Amino acid sequence: MAEEVKLFRNWSSPFALRIVWALKLKGIEYETILEDLQNKSSLLLQYNPVHKKVPVLLHNGKPILESLVILEYIEETWKQHPLLPEDPFEKATARFWARFNDEELLPSIRDASTKQGKEQEEAIVQVEENLKYVEEKLKGNVFFGGETIGYLDLAFGWLANLVSVLEEVTGLSLTASGKFPLLSAWMQNFSDAPVIKECWPPRDKLIIKYQAMIEKYTAVAAPK
Amino acid sequence: MSTSDVKLLGGWPSPFVMRARIALNIKSVDYEFLQEKVGEKSELLLKSNPVYKKIPVLIHADKPICESLIIVQYIDEVWTSGPSILPSDPYDRAIARFWAAYIDDKWFPSVRGIALIAEGDEEKKEAVQEVATGLELLEDAFPKCNKGGNFFGGERIGYLDIALGCFLAWLRVTEKLNNVKLLDEAKTPNLCKWAESFCSDAAVKDVMPETDKLLGFAKVLMARFKAPPAN
Numbered sequence: 001m002a003e004e005v006k007l008f009r010n011w012s013s014p015f016a017l018r019i020v021w022a023l024k025l026k027g028i029e030y031e032t033i034l035e036d037l038q039n040k041s042s043l044l045l046q047y048n049p050v051h052k053k054v055p056v057l058l059h060n061g062k063p064i065l066e067s068l069v070i071l072e073y074i075e076e077t078w079k080q081h082p083l084l085p086e087d088p089f090e091k092a093t094a095r096f097w098a099r100f101n102d103e104e105l106l107p108s109i110r111d112a113s114t115k116q117g118k119e120q121e122e123a124i125v126q127v128e129e130n131l132k133y134v135e136e137k138l139k140g141n142v143f144f145g146g147e148t149i150g151y152l153d154l155a156f157g158w159l160a161n162l163v164s165v166l167e168e169v170t171g172l173s174l175t176a177s178g179k180f181p182l183l184s185a186w187m188q189n190f191s192d193a194p195v196i197k198e199c200w201p202p203r204d205k206l207i208i209k210y211q212a213m214i215e216k217y218t219a220v221a222a223p224k
Numbered sequence: 225m226s227t228s229d230v231k232l233l234g235g236w237p238s239p240f241v242m243r244a245r246i247a248l249n250i251k252s253v254d255y256e257f258l259q260e261k262v263g264e265k266s267e268l269l270l271k272s273n274p275v276y277k278k279i280p281v282l283i284h285a286d287k288p289i290c291e292s293l294i295i296v297q298y299i300d301e302v303w304t305s306g307p308s309i310l311p312s313d314p315y316d317r318a319i320a321r322f323w324a325a326y327i328d329d330k331w332f333p334s335v336r337g338i339a340l341i342a343e344g345d346e347e348k349k350e351a352v353q354e355v356a357t358g359l360e361l362l363e364d365a366f367p368k369c370n371k372g373g374n375f376f377g378g379e380r381i382g383y384l385d386i387a388l389g390c391f392l393a394w395l396r397v398t399e400k401l402n403n404v405k406l407l408d409e410a411k412t413p414n415l416c417k418w419a420e421s422f423c424s425d426a427a428v429k430d431v432m433p434e435t436d437k438l439l440g441f442a443k444v445l446m447a448r449f450k451a452p453p454a455n
Contacts, residue, residue, distance in 0.1 A: 050326065050361060062315055069321045076314040088301040092289045099291060100275065133275065 005030035008044050008056040010037050012201045012209060014158030015067040016055035021154050022071055024195045026078045068098055071151055083151040097137060097144070098155035105130045106158070109174065113166050113210075114217035124172070131180050134159075138182035142189060153190060160187040160196075165206045169214055230255040231283040233269050235262065237441050239332075239390035240292040241280040242431050246386050247299040249427035251306035263448070293324055296386060310383045316369070317383075320376070323365055324387035331358035332391060338402055339446075352404050356411065362388065363412040374421040381425050389422040396435045397442050 007023065007030050009016030023030050035044055035054055047056045047063035057064045057073065064073045075083050084091050108130050111123035134156065137144060144152035159175075167176050175184055190196055232248070232255050234241030248255050260266055265277055272281045272288035282289045282298065289298045300309040310317050334354040341347050369376045369384065376384035392407075399406050409416045423432055433441075 059315075064315070064318045065322050066325055069318050069325065072321065073314050073318040076317065088298050089284075089287050089289065091301065092294050092298040095294045095297070096289075096291055099294070104275075 003029075004058070004060050006033055006058040007031070008033045008035055008041075008047070008058070009054045010035045012206060013037075013054050014162060015053075017161070017199065017201075018067045018154045018157060019055045019057060019070050019074070020199050021149075021157060021196060022074045022083060024199065025083070025149065026074065026081045028074070028078055068095075068102070068155070071154060075151070083145070083154065085145075085150070094144075094150070094152045097134075097152055100130075100133070101155050105134065105156075109163070109166065112172060112174070113170050114214055116218065127174060128179070131175065131183060135180045135183050138186055143186065149190065149193060149196075153186075157190060157196070159183075160190040161200060162206070162210075163187065165203065165210055169207060169210045229285055231258055232256070233258050233260060233266070233272065233281040233283065234279040235260050236431075236433055237438060238279055239394055240278075242390040243292040243386050244280045244282055244295045244299070245431040246381070246390070246427050247296045247309055249431065250309060250381070251299060251303040253299070253303055253306075262445075293328065293383075293387065296383060300383075307380055308382070309377075309386070311377065319365075319369060320382065320384040320387075323362065323369075323376075323384050326358075326361075327387050327391075331355070331362075334358060335391065335395065335398055335406070338398055338404070339442075348402065348404075352402075352406065355406050356408070359407065359412050359415060363415050366414040366418065375418065381422060381427060385418075385422055389419070389428065392419055392423060393433050393435055393438050394442075397438050400435070400439055401442060 005023070005028055007016070007019055009020065009032065011034065033041070033043070035041060037054070040052060044054070044056060045052055047058065048065050051065065053065075055067055055070060057070045059073075059077070064070050071083065084094060105127075108123055108126040112120060112127045115123055137152075141147075143149050144156060163174050164176070166172065167174055175187070178184065191200070230248070230253055232241070232244055234244065234257065236259065245257070258266075258268070260269060260279055268283075269279065269281060270277055272283060273279075273290045276290065278290075280290075280292055280295060282295045284298075284302070289295050296309060311320060334351060338348065338351045338355065341351055366376060369378075371378045373379040375381045376388070381389070395406055398404075407416060407419060422428055
């Protein structure tokens with residue numbers, strides 16, 4: 001039966017990249033629909049009226065939304081190259097840390113990069129606390145998934161892509177300080193994996209994008 | 225499996241804790257309910273959930289599982305002889321997970337927002353509208369999920385029913401405290417009917433707090449927030 005798999009994404013969204021990686025790891029053929037988020041297509045708005053965001057996975061015409069939900073859908077639909085552990089406790093643990101990334105780690109790094117003064121200092125402290133947890137999770141493992149890349153690597157994967165970009169643009173030292181050796185090693189191993197390497201958004205474009213974003217935040221936060 | 229093999233750290237007023245209790249009830253799992261004292265966190269809680277220090281925490285064979293929706297999925301995956309909580313079809317599961325995430329990330333914060341907004345009428349109206357819009361989306365989603373049954377999960381309560389239904393008592397309390405109507409039969413008839421079915425379900429009845437009891441609790445909590453900090 002011919003499967004129709006389409007992915008709505010833009011060139012840089014870390015959430016959409018998770019889906020690209022998952023589809024490639026499982027060897028699933030799919031069509032990419034590149035969105036310009038400043039000018040969203042009517043199809044995207046039709047498939048994701050609630051959030052109007054990427055990624056959207058379309059499978060045989062049916063839309064699946066929210067990157068972590070999409071990852072679970074892909075895992076349950078295509079059984080090759082499992083991404084999640086089988087054991088329910090290990091699975092619950094992976095899901096917990098993926099949520100932690102989305103609810104705590106990512107926002108803290110965003111805040112550390114975009115806020116000023118005392119707020120920024122507090123955010124940096126929070127980032128360090130959060131990264132300590134992540135470092136702990138890597139003890140005894142090459143990847144969060146164990147010997148191979150799994151769901152949690154895909155959830156944290158954006159770090160391998162964007163942390164160095166943010167450090168370059170802001171001058172902050174998040175992991176460059178060497179405080180998190182396991183995490184730094186993981187970022188290298190993850191980036192070097194063939195499936196991941198071939199999907200990295202161009203670094204120079206990312207630098208420009210995040211430079212602009214941070215300038216915008218800094219301008220907005222100018223003295224009240 | 226002895227009762228002490230399964231422990232739930234929580235409190236009777238918490239809708240998040242209720243999710244875990246409903247799931248355990250669906251699977252007929254005996255458990256020890258360890259209620260936290262309001263305003264204090266036990267050693268066990270701090271040890272079991274060092275990251276968030278929040279309830280609920282399910283402790284199964286000494287292993288802690290945190291985050292209510294993750295706990296519900298864990299319960300579904302471990303106790304497979306009981307009725308299923310998540311739908312069996314991957315697409316239906318994705319829909320249920322999507323709406324549950326929406327409820328936690330967008331909708332319930334807007335409900336909580338109503339109580340936190342001080343008396344300025346305009347802002348409260350906006351907050352109420354936000355809650356109403358969310359309910360209308362869920363009202364729309366209901367016939368797409370229920371497959372003719374009384375619940376989002378179909379014939380029996382399932383993941384999305386639990387995700388939303390746990391807030392019904394707090395919704396009523398918010399209505400009373402703020403003199404607003406949130407669940408409106410004129411606007412969301414499906415949800416109103418569903419709410420009745422949900423609250424009378426065997427797995428829910430005994431763990432859904434009575435509105436008046438919860439109202440009393442909410443008032444005490446609000447007074448605490450207004451009182452000067454203890455330390």
